Amino acid sequence: MTETLQSLLGGFGVALEPMNLLWGFVGVTLGTAIGVLPGVGPALTVAMLLPLTVKLEPTGALIMFAGIYYGAMYGGSTTTILLNTPGESASIATALEGNKMAKRGRAGPALATSAIGSFVAGTIAVFLLTMLAPMVVEVALKFGPTEYFALMVFAFVTVAAVLGSSMVRGLSMLFVGLLLGLVGIDDQTGQMRFAFGVPELMDGIDVVVLAVGLFAVGEGLYVATYQSRQAEQLERMSGSLWMSKEDWRRSWPAWLRATAIGFPFGTIPAGGAEIPTFLSYALEKKLSKYPEEFGHGAIEGVAGPEAANNAASAGVLVPLLTLGIPTSATAAILLAAFQNYGIQPGPLLFQSQSALVWGLIASMYIGNVLLLVLNLPLIGLWVKVLMIPRPVLYGGILVFATLGAYSLHQSVVDLVTLYVFGLLGFTMRRRGFPLAPAVIGLILGPLAESQFRRALAISQGDPSVFFTHPISAGLLTLTALLLLIPWLVRVVRE
């Protein structure tokens, strides 16, 4: 405990260095801006900025990326409340009540409860992260390749098969991601796989090209084809930003309950913030003394989901930092940012890169305060961002997106690959395939393969190790159950 506090104090020393403070500020500001902009999410933004890792030193860059990640959660609520277009899936629950409040002239309190709620939940969740991470590290230090492999299989299956509407479509995308992860040189034997002699493919497929292709080009094509001729109605910023006593009384229990739901959900591989926001919404609706207001702008329905969203996004960092397991698309791209510096997140990170990891955690306390300032007094500025005409906005998005991919190798091949992934993203969105499993498969697949082969090398090729080590056996059994239960339920019913 004291050790943790000491490390955290050291972390504040790092995070408060002027340059790191500046990167943190750049990160949360950018994060808010892209959270506000419809059509740009944190996964895409971090992916577009990944090529910058070549130029920046790791601590500053990672502080900035983390700032973008949780800043986007704040900004997203503004768009949702004023425009009723959820910027990201985790904001859908907020849209249910937030936009109704804005329509009734209560945009101010809706924005305030989501910003303050995000701050409260974010700060508590970062504190929980601070306390929990060293404990998980303790356990994870005992993990060998066998346990890691089992953990990755578990993460793959929950992200691909259990979440989302269709198990088979999730798994298809996971396998596509895994296949893309195989392209290039096999690190252990030097064998070239799936490269077809194309030099650009020999280094493997960069996550920037896949993520930008799916999220920017694919999204651009989709919105142009199916949504560009729709009129959008931007609600006016109305009502005082101050919450009345009544608003406070109804908001704070919702914030706390939502934090308690959001954080644990973030830490397990359950796809980040989407599920806890809906759970929080349902819970608030059930507990509210004013259930009749739900559907017409109940403030608890904004306060809860927004807080859950932020708590979950801090929770996602627990498995990412302590185990190196990303459980959402954005986390997978953050993992790629670490890898670009040759740093592998995991229990050893807390020992070998203690200043970096604690600096990063400390920067999130500071970032939450900055975000509260950015999102309350300066809200008017972000509302202006929302007024950027769609044609100009998407023109800009695609210029930056293609720049991110092109600057990797200065190669037109990357632009062609980008368009191919764009077509894939368009089709997947139209047909309801989830995109996150593909990104996670690409990043985590090669790691899982090397753990798998390492485990077998240690056991001299005896595959039974995965079932004789208790932790790995437990995780693999759980994975099998998750895959089989839905099917068994159906068979029993019929």
Place this chain on the structure above:
Amino acid sequence: MTGGRPGARAELMLSLGVLALGAFAAVIAFGLPDAAGYARVGPNFMPKFVAGGLVVCGLWLLAEVFTGGWREAVPENPEERSDHAPYPRAFGWVSAGLFSQMALIHSAGFVLAAGALFACVARGFGSTRPLRDVAGGLFLGLGVFAFFVKFLNVNLPAGWLQPLLGAAGI
């Protein structure tokens, strides 16, 4: 059978696509050497596993097509997904923007390619002011170019504007 169900053809094609991707991956995976060593699992194991996974998913999707269609499918009617009717011309404009950038970036340079991309995409999103869009795209491209070359020391192709940009000291 699939009947005349809307979307059945797209589902069929995509299911076959996943199956074909799996088959293709399998052909390559089985051509890879074993080189297993101590682990008794070589560089060809994971490719075979992934190929197998894709084939299974392809067959599963195919089975769903022939038993009433994909489960939990996205509605065919755009209104049910809060979309409007497809507007293929917009798709064409965005694609044209990306193609013209691919064609121009090494000859005409980054800035002009960005101008073309921006203008085409804006046109695809319904803009009726091509001059403003070209100007906006060039301006954005120029800003990005200056930032990358000056501050990040990342080279972007100057192309036809080389003399002009050189004279401006960028």
